[in-house]
Amino acid sequence: MKFKRLHFLLSAAALLTGCSLFQGDMGDEADDTVEMLEHPRRREIPSLFGPGSERLRGGHFPPVKFSGNGWQISKEETVKLKTTARWLKGNPHRVLLTAGASGSESAEYARQLSDLRVQSVRQTLIGEGVAAERILTASYGADIPSVSFEGVSFAIIRTGEE
Amino acid sequence: MLPHVNLPLAAAFLSGALTCSATAAPENAHLPAVMEEFIGGTGLSAGGLVSAALRRSGRINLKTDPLGQHWIIRAGSSAGRIDGALVSPGGKVIFNRHYDLSDMRHNAHAFADDIVEALTGEPGIAFSRVAFVSDRSGSKEVYVCDSDGQQLMQVTRDRGVNASPSMGPGGEIIAFTSYISGFPDVWTIDLSSGERTRIVSAPGTNSGAAFSRDGQRIVLSMTHEGDPEIYVTTNRGGRSKRLTESRSIEFSPAWAPDGERVVFCSDATGSPQLYLVPRRGGDPERLETGIPMCTDPDWSPNGRHIAFTAHRGSERSIALYDIETGRTEIVVKGAADPSWAPDSLHLAAVKDGDLIVYNLHAGRTDRLLTGIGRISEPSWSK
Incomplete structure (x- = not known):
């Protein structure tokens, strides 16, 4: 039972370490994305030059x-x-x-x-x-x-x- | 994919088959090399393509006389595939590779680029491509060609206006401005699949997109907050970060090769000048070029120069700003819209509506494409 608990803790630690490493690898990109804001999109209208206009x-x-x-x-x-x-x-x-x-x-x-x-x-x-x-x-x-x-x-x- | 094995060639190269290291020679040296006659059914044609690509590289001195110390280029070609090797003056096989791409041109260009990189430590340009705009069809469409001007391909067929193309890494994707909706938006097009995606369609004008070297980010001008400012977005668009804030026109951004800074133009002083800004934003720093008007900057892949269009009155020239010394030098008069090749040695530009290529060390300009309409805004894949 103790072994199972230890195994679980080690697995969890490995997983967390892995996640952290993953975030480290992607940190640059992740930071960029956090700093970016959603920009507005142009309200779609039928083409000014197409049918219907x-x-x-x-x-x-x-x-x-x-x-x-x-x-x-x-x-x-x-x-x-x-x-x-x-x-x-x-x-x-x-x-x-x-x-x-x-x-x-x-x-x-x-x-x-x-x-x-x-x-x-x-x-x-x-x-x-x-x-x-x-x-x-x-x-x-x-x-x-x-x-x-x-x-x-x-x-x-x-x-x-x- | 299993490599095709040419037995005689394989036997000839056996001693160096496991060697795959590159020995970088002194940079920019014109290194003497002798190209042996390629063996195999398509050896003659393949040899011609490799030889032409090496001469265009501007870095390899191809000798016909086998006397003296020289590198040896040895290859065989069958059905367009190439087994190619580079041998040092001392007889060591520097690399020995099998090229099995879709056609012989690609194989020859890949081999030539490997030779250039092994001998100089700099990337070759044979495999790179140039995107540009032409009004050849009566409307402004995006085209692409190989670095030797061959394999010309029309990318858009909107019968409208497309502008400001930027080649992504590897030359497989282009970001560009399209008016297909009636408004200037930024689109990407995958050259392999033809898939076209509108990535930025904010209110106002979205234009001047430039891919980062890793292809993950795009820097561009957007006007949705009132006046033209520089923004960074991802290669999928949707979200962006503003890098500049002023009451003037900020336009034509381009990345530093390390992706940490962006060079752009601003007319804050009344006439467009070059500025640098960190990629996360901050105070822009003006570059003192001594030129009254500067537009269309592009940062060399080796980080040493910023090429731009220098305007003096109605005269336009290509100028280089040296990052280390802060000096500016005019290199091609009567030309505009410079774009660096991946080797930082060649520049594509336009002159009299033609696509030209300038060799920085030789000081030579060649016309790459002529007579296919009025060409503008070239972008060389990095």
């Missing part, structure tokens, strides 16, 4: 332009946005903001710069009273030549879920 009006509003590598909205462009926001508040459809940026420095820089630009426009519209959930954004850097100019353009859209 309809681009009702493009070019209805003047695009917001930026100079150089800037993403701050100038006073002149803010006036344009106030007009756009007034129309949007009286209209049920969603608006898709697409942003571009020149890729002369680097393709990756252009992607991130265009995202900042589109977020600047989105925040301005929200500040003017447009409901956040009605504003969709997509930034393309210099990847899609047709939308990759130095600014943010608008399209009134109806997605399949409306």
